[in-house]
Amino acid sequence: MSLIKNNRFFIPAPDDESDFKAIFHQMARIGAGRPVDEKGIPEGPWTAELLTDAISRIDANRSGVELRTVQRWFENNDTGISTENIRWLARVFGCEDPSAISQWQIVLSKAQARLMEQRRERKRAEICNIAESTHVGVDGKLEPTRKSLAGKCEWLLTGAASMNLLILYWLVFGALGLLNYALGTLSVTYSPEADLEKQVGFIWAPTLTVLPLIVLPLYIMSINNLISFWKNGARSQCNSEDDQLDFREGRDGWMSRVKSFSFSFWAIVLFSLFFVFGFQWAGIYLPAYMSGDTGGVQVDRYLVALSRPEVISIPEAILLSAVGYQYTASYIAVFLLGLLFIVIVTLDYCEVAETPMRSNLSTTVSAIRDAGKKIVWGSYRLAIFGLWLATLIKLQIVYLSSDGEDFLRWLSLDATASLGLTANQNGWLDNSSVSHFTTFLMMVVTVATFGFCVAKVRGILAKLPQDTGKDRFEQDRYSIACMSAVIALLSANLLLVGRFEGFSLLLALSAIASIHVINGSKSSQT
Structure with missing residues (x-):
């Protein structure tokens, strides 16, 4: 469901178990929060440059946001988003509507937490794999870990x-x-x-x-x-x-x-x-x-x-x-x-x-x-x-x-x-x-x-x-x-x-x- 709020293309915050990357990529692709034309059609998807400019134009955001930071959100990696930037992104996706902004902040915060938990799970799995492959000797006995000086x-x-x-x-x-x-x-x-x-x-x-x-x-x-x-x-x-x-x-x-x-x-x-x-x-x-x-x-x-x-x-x-x-x-x-x-x-x-x-x-x-x-x-x-x-x-x-x-x-x-x-x-x-x-x-x-x-x-x-x-x-x-x-x-x-x-x-x-x-x-x- 989509609406027009404050002449912007509004998408309600999703109520699912998606992580931050999944939600962000979807919203960026459909242009959630972008200005609409006279027919209510968004001007297009978000790019890193456009989103950086939009966040930096928010009156309360005096320090703005770096382009490189926003580019990391678009990349297919484990990089998430800081608490302060969740606030600004929620204002963009919420189209400056107080109720929508509040809901988007909650959703983005939970999605970020899920992303971090997934990353920690992957890290733990990688550590276990490394331990199994490098610390077991040819005789089947565990070998001590070697540290650098x-x-x-x-x-x-x-x-x-x-x-x-x-x-x-x-x-x-x-x-x-x-x-x-x-x-x-x-x-x-x-x-x-x-x-x-x-x-x-x-x-x-x-x-x-x-x-x-x-x-x-x-x-x-x-x-x-x-x-x-x-x-x-x-x-x-x-x-x-x-x-x-x-x-x-x-x-x-x-x-x-x-x-x-x-x-x-x-x-x-x-x-x-x-x-x-x-x-x-x-x-x-x-x-x-x-x-x-x-x-x-x-x-x-x-x-x-x-x-x-x-x-x-x-x-x-x-x-x-x-x-x-x-x-x-x-x-x-x-x-x-x-x-x-x-x-x-x-x-x-x-x-x-x-x-x-x-x-x-x-x-x-x-x-x-x-x-x-x-x-x-x-x-x-x-x-x-x-x-x-x-x-x-x-x-x-x-x-x-x-x-x-x-x-x-x-x-x-x-x-x-x-x-x-x-x-x-x-x-x-x-x-x-x-x-x-x-x-x-x-x-x-x-x-x-x-x-x-x-x-x-x-x-x-x-x-x-x-x-x-x-x-x-x-x-x-x-x-x-x-x-x-x-x-x-x-x-x-x-x-x-x-x-x-x-x-x-x-x-x-x-x-x-x-x-x-x-x-x-x-x-x-x-």
Whole structure:
């Protein structure tokens, strides 16, 4: 049955179980909602161009609709229609009649839901078929699924796996503690100078206590929070066709982005294996054990065997140092992977936001703005914890170059001397460490990554329609300034550790400032 409503060709909304594609193709073919001539005959079927123009001419639709979006409706695919576009299409098919528009909205919404359910069923069937064809071996036994390195890293740092990783680090920390206790290096001193007993034991090393117990877990949890926030919700909300994407398709898009960085994942793993572990252990520590001479390298809990063989033997020290540097290489890899994921999330955000940013859909624009702010805050937290990770390494190596008796007395003497409470000052030993350059690189990469994230996100948000509300990104310059100031303070703190009398006070100020801004981020979120 057809009628004429408002000089347009009206077709009542069908009451059947057809999906969106079937209903849309039928209505487009017969020209439902098109203008009619003096005989009541529609001017012809809808084309993508004509329908795009008709929707864009609706007074209430200020943002219009993209031609490419409408073209997808005409194509023979699984692409559906967003909730906002259902509203405009219902007005076209309903010929601007309130009652008809309401009925068409209901029908189109149900048809869209049926299309999505059909697509999910097909996906599940495809997954079952793939499982049957690829995971059953020639002997009839199930074979494990193989993941790429990028997929394994993403899995390891998100969801329950990230908590398992934290627990693993804590267990390794306990195991190393027990091993050092058994070998006698939990607390051990050596004499680099006359009348000086310098503490180099396990429990006096911040890289083996504060770092794995506090800073590294916070860093891993921040990685998990950022990735989970983006891939499990914000990514689809920032897509102009978010109603067309189910959870699996959204995750597949994210994983495709992650896998495109496969080279970077391999580079990080190989760097950590061959440089952090291989170069430092096999290239520095092992030759020292073989020759019996440190060669000017800092004496720590591993090399103390050269001067205190009665406490720990050379073979025991070789084993302990190998395990210790594998442990170090693992958390350096986690550090670099966290920065890589900041880059991946930021680039994915920029690409996903491009289409809805051009169409200016109000709900999607709001989601883009909110997601951008949270990504900036997430990258800031990672930068803070990353800089503290590097700072703890720097503190350890600078302490080993000092004549401080133990780590706490070294910091305490610096603070009291700078305040004029004592005439004593810290001195220095004649040794060196390659980790000075390592921590500098860690700082540079961290700051550069944070700056990249802020610049890219602000570039996207600057293109969005601006409003006068309090959520406007440009009104958050104070928050960005605070973040930048703390990043600069922590960077200066890292560079100046041990460089002047009173560096411990700057260290305390950096800790207070970073904690203050991080706590503030929980309520403000930019």
